[in-house]
Amino acid sequence: MFKIILFLSYLAISDEIQFGEISFQVVEKGKSNRHYIWLHGDEKTAKMALNDHMHRNEGKAFLIQSETREIIVADGLIDPNRIFSSEGAKKNLHKYNPNWTNKKKSSVLNAMDQEREDFLNTIFPSDGELLIALHNNFKGYNVYQEVSKSDTVSIKKNQNPRDFYLCTNRKDFEILSKSPYNVVLQESYPEDDDGSLSWAALKWGVRYINIEVRLGWLSMQKKMLKYANENLP
16 A cells, blocks of 8 residues: 655655555655655665755655665565556566466556556656666676667767766756766666666656665765766756
8 A cells, every 4th residue: 555654754754655565665855846766775885865855955866775685565575666657567587486376467567557646646756857866886887788779879988988968858968968977878778677666757757867886885876876866957
């Protein structure tokens, strides 16, 4: 069941929302409609960068309540960044739970399909504002693996390819391409939707940026988050 639980903290209003069995802490500060999200529980650098940012800035942050990359759903596993389309969730459930019966898969997918729109309406900002996701990599994933899926790129020779912005809005790309950092633009909806949040944002017409940084490089993630927040309208 999609639900919201409210309570107060010292510096901000703090909520808890759920998408099925997946829980997120929500920290809201000030009147800014800019949203942020942290999706993978093992990407601790991203969480630290977002917590630091929220101490200094206004906005609304969604932080998954998990210590691991995959989360438990119906006694099985799923990647929380593959739940944002029915097609993507179906493929990911099969990947992690190949022994599930078709009946169980259908039951879990139907529950997600019923709640997904309400959940996206909550995490997506309104009035053309920006959703910023923060991720870390630690297995060699880098910007070049996104080039074939991108409409245009700006890759800097003096930057580590594992640190980059991924955005879905051309105007945001044009601004970020002038930054010191790598950036790719993905504004064309794919034939194969893997259920990631970026494709859901593109489909819904929401401005989205992922700040992808090597695990452990907190100073870099803070700098990239600060640059995006200060330079994007």
